[in-house]
Amino acid sequence: MKNIVFIDGENFKKKIEEVLITEGKVKKEDTSFIKWNKYDFKGLFEKVLQGIKINEVNFYFGKITEHKETLEKSRDLIQKSRLLKKHLENLGYKMIIAGRVRGFYQQLKNKNVLLFKEKGVDVKIAVDLITLVCDQELEVAILGSSDSDLQPAIREIVKRNTTCIYLGFENNPNKGISFTSTRTILIRNAEVLEFFPEPII
Template identity: 50%
Template sequence: MKIILFIDGRNFISKINSIFNSKKEIDFSTYNFSGLFDRALSDIKIDKKIFYIGKIIMHKETAEKSEKLIQKQRGLKNNLEKQGFKVVYGRRVRGFE
């Protein structure tokens, strides 16, 4: 039987941020997600890891903020793929101020 790990990216990242509870922003483009799961789930052989995130799009009203968020998401995606995760984009993220 194959074991597949499904991760709700937004909720997972929010939880990591709340655990660290710091004002300093965590750089998820370098975060060791595989190390965390390998340690937490050391008794389980995971065959596939899937990380779901909402796709961030450019909003004219908040173009500068949108661009920063898009760049951060690209870094996150590249980092996850290097660690063997499949990244799946869900619905678009709605902009807000």
């Protein structure tokens, strides 16, 4: 039986970005320049999960593919994804690719803005949670995601006597996931900043 950390990569990064913006460390329009392959995820997890034995840490991300209309941007994202994958593997973590990342244009403030949306990651996390519990391989799930779509899976594994710890952020935690989980650990803004290199971008 293992204690496994499940991180919804993009969701987790977005939460960290919100902290950086709130704390005045980065402007909203500059978040794409953040050096994620320099962030000390290991230091953060060791601090906030102190006292909990961790057997495995899995980061889930959508697959980024090149699109004709968004070629330059998608290639940039692919390169950054490779750097992050290498960084996570050097920390002893797994990067699991599930679902897809699609580029699309949307009208925002009378401008055609290029956006990227991830689909399918929450489904893969939910399937892995349920499968590991049914195979009696999971004792404690530490869930780093604020995606409400995971609540049914959380409810199911808790019903089967598996401990689920919601790893959220003090900066706007998901109350529904917190309520459904066995326990909640909230990462403080100061802890997020502590493990970022300078300069951040």
